[in-house]
Amino acid sequence: MFATDRLWDEAVVLEGDQRVLRVQSTRDALLCLKNHWPIEDGPAALTAKSACEQGLTRDDDPAFARRAFIEAAKEADFRVNSWTSA
Numbered sequence: 001m002f003a004t005d006r007l008w009d010e011a012v013v014l015e016g017d018q019r020v021l022r023v024q025s026t027r028d029a030l031l032c033l034k035n036h037w038p039i040e041d042g043p044a045a046l047t048a049k050s051a052c053e054q055g056l057t058r059d060d061d062p063a064f065a066r067r068a069f070i071e072a073a074k075e076a077d078f079r080v081n082s083w084t085s086a
Contacts, residue, residue, distance in 0.1 A: 006055050006062035012070060014078040021078075026055040026062055029069040039076045048072035 011024035014032075021036060023029050030052035039045055051068035054060055073080050 004056065006065065008062050008066045010066075010082055012066065012073070013081040014073050015081065016076075016078045023069065026052050026065045029065060030056065033069070033072065037072075037076060042072065042075045044068070044072040044075035 005028075006026040008024055008026070011022055012029075014021040014023065016038070019036070021032055023032055030049065033045060033049050033052065037045055048065070048068040048071065051060075051065045055062060055065040070080055070082075
């Protein structure tokens with residue numbers, strides 16, 4: 001799908017109804033948003049998809065996609081677990 005992946009400094013673990021997702025890279029986040037997301041057209045989800053796609057095709061800081069993904073997870077009512085908040 002994409003030529004390169006962008007690992008994050010810290011993984012994000014999402015907990016939802018009967019589901020736990022561990023996301024540790026921009027590619028993981030994009031696949032999660034496309035395949036496992038309960039709110040496909042929420043504003044934060046759309047922003048996160050865009051940030052992930054750009055992060056995989058440009059030299060953007062992976063932390064930007066990570067922050068956008070966390071916001072999308074909050075929008076979708078996942079419990080977000082990580083050592084840092086963003």
